[in-house]
Amino acid sequence: MLEKLMDIDRRIIFILVVLAVIIPTLLPINLPISVSAPTRQLHDYINALPAGSTIMLAFDYGPASLAELNPMAKALLKQCFDKDVRVIGITLAPEGTAMGSTLIQEIADETGAIDGEDYVFLGYRPGEELVILGMGSDIASVFETDYNGKPLADIPMMTNVTNYDQISLLIDLASGSSTEIWITYANVRYNLQIAAGVTGVIISQMYPYLQTGQLIGLISGIAGAAEYETLLDAPAKGILWINIESFVHLLIAGLVVIGNIAFFVQRRKEE
Amino acid sequence: MRRQVPLILCFVFGVVMMLTQFSPHSFSQGIYEEVLSWALIISPFMLVLGTVTLIQTHVARIRRRTEHWQYSFIIFAGILLMVVIGIPFGPQHPIFVWLFNNVQVPMDATMFSLLAFFIASAAYRAFRARTFEASLLLVTALIVMLGNVPIGDLFWNTVLSGLPWDNGLSDTKQWILDNPNLSARRGIILGVSLGAISQSIRILLGIERSYLGGGD
Amino acid sequence: MEVFGIWVAAFLTLCIYSFLYRDNPFYRFAEYLFVGVSVGYVFVLTTHQGFIPLAWKPFWAAITGESLIGLIKLIPICIGLLFFTRFSTQHQWLVRYPIAILIGAGSGLAIPNVLRANIFEQTRGTIEPFAAIHAGTLSAGEIFGAILMVIGVVCTLTYFFFSIEHRGPIKWVSKVGIAFLMIGFGSAFGNTVMGRVALLIQRVDFLLNDWGGTIF
Numbered sequence: 001m002l003e004k005l006m007d008i009d010r011r012i013i014f015i016l017v018v019l020a021v022i023i024p025t026l027l028p029i030n031l032p033i034s035v036s037a038p039t040r041q042l043h044d045y046i047n048a049l050p051a052g053s054t055i056m057l058a059f060d061y062g063p064a065s066l067a068e069l070n071p072m073a074k075a076l077l078k079q080c081f082d083k084d085v086r087v088i089g090i091t092l093a094p095e096g097t098a099m100g101s102t103l104i105q106e107i108a109d110e111t112g113a114i115d116g117e118d119y120v121f122l123g124y125r126p127g128e129e130l131v132i133l134g135m136g137s138d139i140a141s142v143f144e145t146d147y148n149g150k151p152l153a154d155i156p157m158m159t160n161v162t163n164y165d166q167i168s169l170l171i172d173l174a175s176g177s178s179t180e181i182w183i184t185y186a187n188v189r190y191n192l193q194i195a196a197g198v199t200g201v202i203i204s205q206m207y208p209y210l211q212t213g214q215l216i217g218l219i220s221g222i223a224g225a226a227e228y229e230t231l232l233d234a235p236a237k238g239i240l241w242i243n244i245e246s247f248v249h250l251l252i253a254g255l256v257v258i259g260n261i262a263f264f265v266q267r268r269k270e271e
Numbered sequence: 272m273r274r275q276v277p278l279i280l281c282f283v284f285g286v287v288m289m290l291t292q293f294s295p296h297s298f299s300q301g302i303y304e305e306v307l308s309w310a311l312i313i314s315p316f317m318l319v320l321g322t323v324t325l326i327q328t329h330v331a332r333i334r335r336r337t338e339h340w341q342y343s344f345i346i347f348a349g350i351l352l353m354v355v356i357g358i359p360f361g362p363q364h365p366i367f368v369w370l371f372n373n374v375q376v377p378m379d380a381t382m383f384s385l386l387a388f389f390i391a392s393a394a395y396r397a398f399r400a401r402t403f404e405a406s407l408l409l410v411t412a413l414i415v416m417l418g419n420v421p422i423g424d425l426f427w428n429t430v431l432s433g434l435p436w437d438n439g440l441s442d443t444k445q446w447i448l449d450n451p452n453l454s455a456r457r458g459i460i461l462g463v464s465l466g467a468i469s470q471s472i473r474i475l476l477g478i479e480r481s482y483l484g485g486g487d
Numbered sequence: 488m489e490v491f492g493i494w495v496a497a498f499l500t501l502c503i504y505s506f507l508y509r510d511n512p513f514y515r516f517a518e519y520l521f522v523g524v525s526v527g528y529v530f531v532l533t534t535h536q537g538f539i540p541l542a543w544k545p546f547w548a549a550i551t552g553e554s555l556i557g558l559i560k561l562i563p564i565c566i567g568l569l570f571f572t573r574f575s576t577q578h579q580w581l582v583r584y585p586i587a588i589l590i591g592a593g594s595g596l597a598i599p600n601v602l603r604a605n606i607f608e609q610t611r612g613t614i615e616p617f618a619a620i621h622a623g624t625l626s627a628g629e630i631f632g633a634i635l636m637v638i639g640v641v642c643t644l645t646y647f648f649f650s651i652e653h654r655g656p657i658k659w660v661s662k663v664g665i666a667f668l669m670i671g672f673g674s675a676f677g678n679t680v681m682g683r684v685a686l687l688i689q690r691v692d693f694l695l696n697d698w699g700g701t702i703f
Contacts, residue, residue, distance in 0.1 A: 010392040014507050017391045021684075021691045031421035034438045036445055063379035067689030068682055094532035095379075095525075097362065098371045126537040127314040129596065134311055137304050142311065144540060147363075184604040185596075189292070200682025204675040207448050208457040212612035214604065221678060222685040223419045241688045246422035248387070248684045253413055255395035260409075263399050277583040281591035288595030309563035310592050312545075313585050315537030316567035320582070322530055323573050325522075342519040349523020350530070357531030367531070373492035374499065375528055377693070378521040381503040384686035388507055390679070404665055408673040415677025447674055450632050454639020455671030457609050458664070461640070462647045464605035471594035471601075482590050483583050 002269075006262050013255065020251045024244040031243055038210055039227040042195045042217025043079070045169065051084035054161055055169040058178065059103070062095030065175035065199045070103060071225035071238035072197040073173055077107040079232055081118060086157050088167070089121040090143070092131060092178050097124045101147055116146075116155045123147035128178070129185050136164050136190040164192040169216070175199045179206065183214045197224065278477045285475040326350075411447060418444025490701050497698040500690055542567060613640050639667040 046055070057076065061069050080087050089100050101121045113119055122143040125131045134142040139162065140152045152158045160166060170192050172179045179196045186192040197219035198206055209215040219228055222245060225238030284306065291303035329343035357367045400406040417423035423440040431439065473479035502517035542564050549557035566588060572581040616633035619625045625633065645657060646664030653661050 006396075008395075010396075011508065013392045013395055014388045017388055017687070018691075021688055022695070025688070025691055025695055031425050033421050034424055034441050036441070063376040064383040064686070065682075066376070066380060067384075067685045094529045094536070095375075097532055097536065098368060099376075101363075102372075124532055124536040125311070125541065126318070126533050127311050129593070130307060130311045130314060133596065134307050137300075137307070141304070141308065144544070180604075184600050188600050188604045188608075200678040200680070200685070201675070203678040204448065204452050204671060205456050205460075207453040208460055208609055208612065211449070211453055212608050214608055221419070221681050223681060226421075237689075237692075241685060241692070242420060244688050245681065245684050246420040248391075248688075249416045249420045249680065250422060252391050252394050252680060252684075253416055255391060256398050256409065256413065259395045259398065260400055273580045273583070277587035280584060281587040281594075284588050284591035285595035288592045289598055292596065292599040305559075306592055308560075309566075310589060312542045312560060312563040313567040313589060315533050315541060316570040316585065317589070318530060318533045318537075319570045320573060322526060325526055339515060342515050345516060345519040346523035346526075349520050349525075350527040351523075353524055353527025353531055357527065358534060362531055362535050369488070369492060370524065371528060373496045375521070375524045377496035377500045377690075378503060378517055379525070380686060381500045381690050382518075382521060384683065384690050385503065385506065387680075387683040387687040390683055394680075404669045407666055407669040408676070411670045411673025412676040412680075415674045416680050419677065419681045444674075444677075447670060450635055451639055451667050451670040452674045454636050455643050455667040457613065457636075457640050458643025458647065458667070459671075460605050460609055461644060464601050464609075468598055468601055468606075471598050474590060474594045482586055 002262055002266055005258075006266070016251060017248060020247045021244060024247050028240060029243050030239070031246065033226050033230045033239065033242065035227040035231055036220070036224070038215075038218035038220065039224050040217075040231065042171070042219060043228060043231045045193075045195065045216055046076075046079055046083065046085065049083065049085050049168050052086070053168045054086040054088060054157070054166060055080060055171065056088045056090060056167050057100075058170065058172045058174075058182070059089060059091040059096035059100035060093050060172055060178035061099075061175035061199070062093055063099070066099060067241070068199045068222045068225065069173045069175065069197060070099070071222065071236060071241070072219045072228055073100075073103050074107055074236060075225060075228040075232055075234065075238065076171060076197070076219075077104060077119075078111060078234060081107065081111040081113040084118075085168075086117075087119040088139075088158075088161070089119065091124045092128050092181075093176075094124050094126075097147070116150070117157055120155055120157060121147045129181050132182060132185045133189070136186060136192075138163055164190045167192065169193045169195060171195045171197060173197045174202065176202070179209075179215070183209055187214055195219075274480075274483060277483060278480070282475055282477065285471075289475075322350075414440065414447060415444050418442075493697055493701055497694060500694060504690075613637060638663070643667050 049055070057073070057080075059069075059073065077087060079085075087104070089104050091097055091100050101123070104119055104121050107113070108115065108119060122139075123146070125142055127134075131142055139158075143152065145151050146155060164170075164186060170182060170186060172182050172194065174196055175198070179194070179198065179202075182192075182194050187194050193216055194214065195217040196206060196215055198221070200221040203218075203220045206215060206218050206220075210218055219225060222238060222241055226242035227238075229236050229238045287302060288306060291299045291306075294300075325346075329346055332340045332343045353367070353370060356364060356370070360367065362368075398409060398412075400409050417426075418440040424438045427439045428437055436442070470479060474482070499517050499520075502513040505511055506514040542560075545554070545557040545560040546564050548554040549560060566585050569581045569585050572578040613636060616625065616629070616636070620630055620633060642660050642664035644664070646661040646668065648661075651657060
């Protein structure tokens with residue numbers, strides 16, 4: 001019996017995982033969400049920015065991370081447009097170009113933000129740290145035009161923005177090592193304030209930077225996105241998905257516990 | 272000429288860029304900005320290396336008729352499809368955007384979501400508390416997993432409602448991330464950074480030459 | 488076109504999920520198509536968002552006399568063009584020149600900046616709480632956290648210090664380091680589970696709501 005339980009076909013586990021996602025997707029629930037300090041810090045920082053400030057939002061991720069990072073990008077954009085904070089969108093990842101431009105456009109349409117006045121999407125340039133350092137001297141030396149080909153000099157919100165000196169905050173939406181690169185080059189050399197929204201895989205490695213203040217806030221994966229939506233009182237995919245996620249986590253935790261019970265019982269028998 | 276000049280170039284560009292980081296003088300900053308713009312111009316050309324290597328690998332697969340060699344044609348078809356539309360019409364052309372949204376995005380997202388299944392399977396089969404260290408890893412993983420989702424706190428607040436401490440699971444998760452996790456990660460960051468710096472020095476001094484590849 | 492796109496995306500999603508049953512031609516088709524389309528996409532983006540604005544435009548401005556200062560940009564452009572010598576077995580050693588410049592400049596920039604961001608700042612972060620303890624501004628819990636952090640960082644670094652044999656007290660210190668690392672990896676595992684499951688939920692959401700919406 002025990003051996004059978006240990007040798008269960010992995011496809012049965014796959015079916016259980018699918019069911020744990022499908023059932024709550026069809027029958028959604030709404031559990032209370034507690035907000036962590038790093039998420040609140042970023043939210044409060046943006047809230048405290050005076051109207052007319054400019055922030056930079058870096059879409060440094062590809063489709064493999066959109067489930068976690070798109071909800072937080074939407075929430076951040078909504079907050080900025082509602083607060084009259086201007087947004088410069090850029091990306092260090094080629095795949096981030098299409099996603100970033102579509103997302104900004106989508107939220108701008110919802111909130112009535114105007115291209116060139118409330119936001120601008122600059123697009124992508126290869127070279128990561130070279131791009132970051134280049135913008136530190138002069139943004140136009142790296143991005144002569146925005147993604148639509150309009151010269152930066154002709155964009156109203158960019159007339160007074162030359163480099164990081166006029167940018168209040170950089171938020172890096174990251175699925176790889178880009179946050180460390182932003183910290184190493186933009187924060188250290190140009191004193192640019194940095195916050196991050198990251199995928200689950202890299203949450204843990206961000207904490208040393210949070211403690212030193214090299215990151216002023218952190219949104220952690222889909223849980224962080226749900227927390228941000230809670231703070232804005234604007235429920236969307238983040239809250240919906242973290243509730244569904246609850247059941248899958250319960251299932252996986254249950255599988256770990258059952259697997260270990262079976263393991264210990266078997267080991268005792270063998271002894 | 273074949274090895275000495277690149278080594279000298281590497282040393283000169285490296286030392287010059289390093290020195291510019293310490294001097295705010297306009298001459299130094301002028302050099303810094305010029306070299307930076309040179310590097311920005313050179314870096315897009317690097318794309319050639321990756322693309323050529325991929326194409327060469329799959330041409331060789333087709334020539335040698337290795338297992339599943341026919342699928343290499345699909346790779347070429349995929350590249351061609353994107354390039355034929357994207358290069359002349361640009362990345363904002365509706366067909367290019369359509370291909371990205373309906374072909375690349377779903378495949379990329381789905382490919383990585385497969386790992387959810389394999390993590391669940393591995394958690395059941397291999398995640399065992401065999402030793403003290405493994406038990407630490409397992410217990411931490413369970414706390415973080417359940418602390419990340421609202422049902423964890425719901426369970427805590429309902430079942431352990433007698434405790435004068437609400438949201439215990441998410442608080443414990445946060446404490447773990449803020450304290451022992453932070454210490455371990457900081458140790459790793461310090462170790463890796465010291466390694467990266469020493470490797471950079473070795474590269475500049477020409478001790479580490481693997482980036483030059485084989486041959487003369 | 489939108490509905491057709493959803494069906495294409497759903498078909499490719501299901502092709503990849505078919506791997507969960509076992510490896511099959513549908514999965515392999517999607518896998519290879521994914522590689523091809525991704526490479527094509529990156530090629531187009533790097534050309535339009537990298538090569539054209541950073542290299543071609545200044546080059547064109549220089550040769551048309553629009554901006555003669557741009558002539559200096561011909562040097563990095565020519566260096567970048569050396570990447571194409573990769574196609575010739577006889578001249579491919581010339582690829583080392585642009586690589587040496589990029590690696591040299593990158594290393595030169597990395598040494599001082601990594602030193603400041605990851606060594607000085609992280610060391611400051613470890614020591615600074617003790618100044619706050621001295622000033623009496625920390626709570627008992629925060630003091631405990633500060634002490635734990637120093638213990639964790641020192642022990643983790645000791646574990647990675649291979650220049651001395653791990654015997655006697657060093658062995659025990661490094662064992663404590665392993666315990667911290669296990670907690671760090673456990674929290675990373677718990678968070679990774681959250682990330683991968685989120686991807687799966689997004690795909691199921693797409694299949695049930697977007698694709699399902701076109702059927703029902």
